[in-house]
Amino acid sequence: MHMSGRAPGVRAAGMLLLAAAGLAAWWAARAPAPPAEPAAPAMPARALPLPVAAHVLPPVPQRQPPAVAAAPLAGPAYGRHGRAVDLGGLTVAQFIDRHAPAARRGDPQAAQALYEALAVCATRDDPLPDVAAPADRDALLREQAQVRRLCAGVSPAQVQERLRFLAAAADAGLAQAQVDFYAEGPDGGGVSATLQADSADDPALAAWRAQAVAHLQRAAAQCEPFAMGLLASLYDGSRVAPASPALAVTYAAAEGIARGQPRSAALLQGAFGAGLTPAAVDAARRDGEQLARQACTR
Amino acid sequence: MMKALALACALLGAAAAASASEQSNCSAAKGAFLTGTVVSAPKFAAATQTIQGVKLSHTHLSLRADQDGKTYDVAMDNVFATDYVKNASSIPASLAAIRVNDRLELCGAKYTSGTGIHWVHTNCGDTPTTSAPNGWVKRFASSGSLGSNLERSQTYCYLWN
Numbered sequence: 350m351h352m353s354g355r356a357p358g359v360r361a362a363g364m365l366l367l368a369a370a371g372l373a374a375w376w377a378a379r380a381p382a383p384p385a386e387p388a389a390p391a392m393p394a395r396a397l398p399l400p401v402a403a404h405v406l407p408p409v410p411q412r413q414p415p416a417v418a419a420a421p422l423a424g425p426a427y428g429r430h431g432r433a434v435d436l437g438g439l440t441v442a443q444f445i446d447r448h449a450p451a452a453r454r455g456d457p458q459a460a461q462a463l464y465e466a467l468a469v470c471a472t473r474d475d476p477l478p479d480v481a482a483p484a485d486r487d488a489l490l491r492e493q494a495q496v497r498r499l500c501a502g503v504s505p506a507q508v509q510e511r512l513r514f515l516a517a518a519a520d521a522g523l524a525q526a527q528v529d530f531y532a533e534g535p536d537g538g539g540v541s542a543t544l545q546a547d548s549a550d551d552p553a554l555a556a557w558r559a560q561a562v563a564h565l566q567r568a569a570a571q572c573e574p575f576a577m578g579l580l581a582s583l584y585d586g587s588r589v590a591p592a593s594p595a596l597a598v599t600y601a602a603a604e605g606i607a608r609g610q611p612r613s614a615a616l617l618q619g620a621f622g623a624g625l626t627p628a629a630v631d632a633a634r635r636d637g638e639q640l641a642r643q644a645c646t647r
Numbered sequence: 648m649m650k651a652l653a654l655a656c657a658l659l660g661a662a663a664a665a666s667a668s669e670q671s672n673c674s675a676a677k678g679a680f681l682t683g684t685v686v687s688a689p690k691f692a693a694a695t696q697t698i699q700g701v702k703l704s705h706t707h708l709s710l711r712a713d714q715d716g717k718t719y720d721v722a723m724d725n726v727f728a729t730d731y732v733k734n735a736s737s738i739p740a741s742l743a744a745i746r747v748n749d750r751l752e753l754c755g756a757k758y759t760s761g762t763g764i765h766w767v768h769t770n771c772g773d774t775p776t777t778s779a780p781n782g783w784v785k786r787f788a789s790s791g792s793l794g795s796n797l798e799r800s801q802t803y804c805y806l807w808n
Contacts, residue, residue, distance in 0.1 A: 431733025433700060478691035478737050481707045485693040489736055532732055541730040541740040578802040582729060586795060601801065610808050616772040620801055 426496055428468030429539060430529040441466045442502040452514055457521035460514040464526070467511035470500035471537055512537050519564050524573040527564035531579060531589075543589070558589050569600065572645035577604035585621050595633040597621035602637025607645050669752060669793070678754035678780030681719065681764060683712040685749045691738050692722070698806045701726065702734050706742045710751055720763035721753060723784055726806075727768035727798040741797050742784075750787035756780055768798035771807060 425433035436444050444466040451459035473496045480486045500508075512533065518526035534540040535557035543554070562583065568576035581601035583590040590596075598617045605612035614630055622630040666682075673680040687709035694702035706723045725731050728739035737743075745751070755767035756778055767782040775781040783796035 427734045431701075431735065433734075472736075475737065478743075479688065481690040481692040481705075485691065488693055492736065539732050539735060539737075541732050541735065541737070574805070575802075578805065582800050582802045585729075585799070587729065604805075608805055608808070610805070612772070620769070620772060620799075 424492070426469045426492075426499055427472065428465055429471040429537065430465070430468050430532045432465070434465050434469050436466060436469075436499065440498075440502070441470055441500050445503070445507065452517075455517070457518045457523055457526075460521075461518035461523050461526050464511045464514040464518060464529070467503070467508055467514070468529070468533075469496060470503050470508045471511065473497050473500050509537065522567065522571075524568040524571045524576065527568035528573060528576050528579070530564045531561040540589075562590050569603065569640070570644050572607050572641070574604045574607035577601075577607055577641075581621065594622055594625050595629060595636075598625070598630055598633035599637040599640060602634040603641040603644070604637075606638060606641035669754075673754035673780075673782075676754060676781035677775040677777050678766075678782050679757045679764060681710065681712045681714060681753040681755075683710040683714075683719070683751060683753075685709070685745055685747050685751060686711050686718060688747055689723075689738050689742050689745050691736070693736070700734075701803060701806055704736070706738045708745060710753070717762050720758070720761065721751075721767065721784075722763065722765040723798055724765075724768050726803040727800050729797065729800045731800060731803070745786060752785040752787070752793060753783070754780060755782040769796070769801060769804075771801060771804035 426436070428434050439447065445463065448459045448463045448466070452463040473493065475493075477486065477489050477493070480489070515526055515529055515533065519530045532540055534543040535554055540561075543557075562580070565576045565580050565583075569580060577600045580590070581597045581599075581604060584593045584597040584600065586592045598621045601617055601621055602612055612634075614627065614634055617634055618625070618627065618630045622633075625633070670680045685708055689706045689708045692705040692707050694704045696703045704725045706725055706728075708721050708723075709718050710721050711718050723742055725735075725739055725742070728741050730739045730741045732739070753764055753767050755764045757764050766778075766780055767784045769783075770779050770781045773779065773781075782798070784798045785796055786794045788794060
């Protein structure tokens with residue numbers, strides 16, 4: 350147990366923690382020694398990520414980053430939505446000039462294109478994370494410098510306006526925009542922090558959550574498997590949607606069918622169906638099959 | 648006093664049973680089981696591999712294990728975090744929330760060289776093996792209760808199908 354931070358003077362709690370520590374020590378002492386290094390593994394049916402070589406590198410002391418101006422291009426530019434964006438050789442400012450008129454006239458495809466370009470610029474001032482290796486920091490700095498070059502002349506107001514174009518495209522029914530609406534989070538800062546935020550009493554946040562789930566459901570109804578997978582995760586336990594193992598199973602089953610890789614009841618039960626009876630898992634799986642049939646057979 | 652002691656004993660019994668159950672579950676998942684204290688905060692590690700346009704970045708931290716007192720490098724795949732955002736150059740908030748002195752429970756595959764553990768995530772429903780266990784990262788709350796697997800998301804399992 351974690352011993353720090355206990356309130357002083359609470360004798361019962363203190364006794365409990367001390368006793369817990371004693372038990373932990375006893376348990377650790379009697380626990381079997383950790384297994385020796387695993388034998389050469391058989392190749393799994395499919396390879397999940399395993400860049401072990403990268404894992405085993407010891408942390409290296411930080412050093413000064415290189416001058417980014419001299420660095421080569423870092424590769425494709427990614428938007429807040431997480432996809433590589435093809436600007437066709439244009440800067441974002443040039444891209445805006447080309448697509449803004451149609452987007453402002455209400456063309457949803459143009460709105461989505463404009464959103465995607467501006468979503469690149471949304472990342473230009475993101476704080477860099479603490480990194481495990483200096484080379485990673487160098488690479489992130491190069492990427493950031495590339496994004497800043499692409500976004501030269503684009504104002505923060507224009508960057509923020511992307512959310513309006515995105516909403517227009519999502520409301521018009523573009524499945525990609527409906528997924529991106531979720532990825533952006535309520536304020537365009539990315540959904541990750543929002544998923545951890547405990548602010549159930551924030552009406553604006555509640556409204557965004559409801560709209561994000563509704564957009565993902567509409568995208569799922571258009572046979573967008575990524576939306577189905579996201580919904581399965583959200584219903585599996587998140588602060589975006591109320592936990593519902595049955596709905597998690599339903600959307601996971603639908604996703605499997607949409608991807609041409611149906612999931613067995615046993616797999617669904619293990620991944621999402623804890624607490625559900627096998628009959629309930631089967632019923633939810635059938636719902637997912639029906640959802641996929643309706644969405645994907647057109 | 649006696650009531651408190653009785654309560655402590657009862658809770659300890661429950662905790663011991665829970666820990667044994669967790670270890671047993673990890674064995675069934677073909678994983679190596681570790682509990683311990685975080686001694687260095689999470690750090691981002693850029694992807695060395697990209698699949699279908701998704702960069703497989705990691706989050707690393709160090710954990711001193713209860714079992715042997717060694718300090719393990721823990722490599723967590725960001726794509727299996729429940730709040731991962733595709734290709735984000737940042738640590739998912741759920742993993743970034745792990746702090747030094749936090750207590751974690753891990754089930755995964757130990758490095759074949761060095762002192763570390765990886766594959767502390769779902770194996771997407773595959774039959775587990777010692778090199779590809781059905782792993783997890785769980786965080787103890789300050790109350791001592793054990794949280795859910797932070798590395799359980801199946802949203803990106805399609806990348807390996």
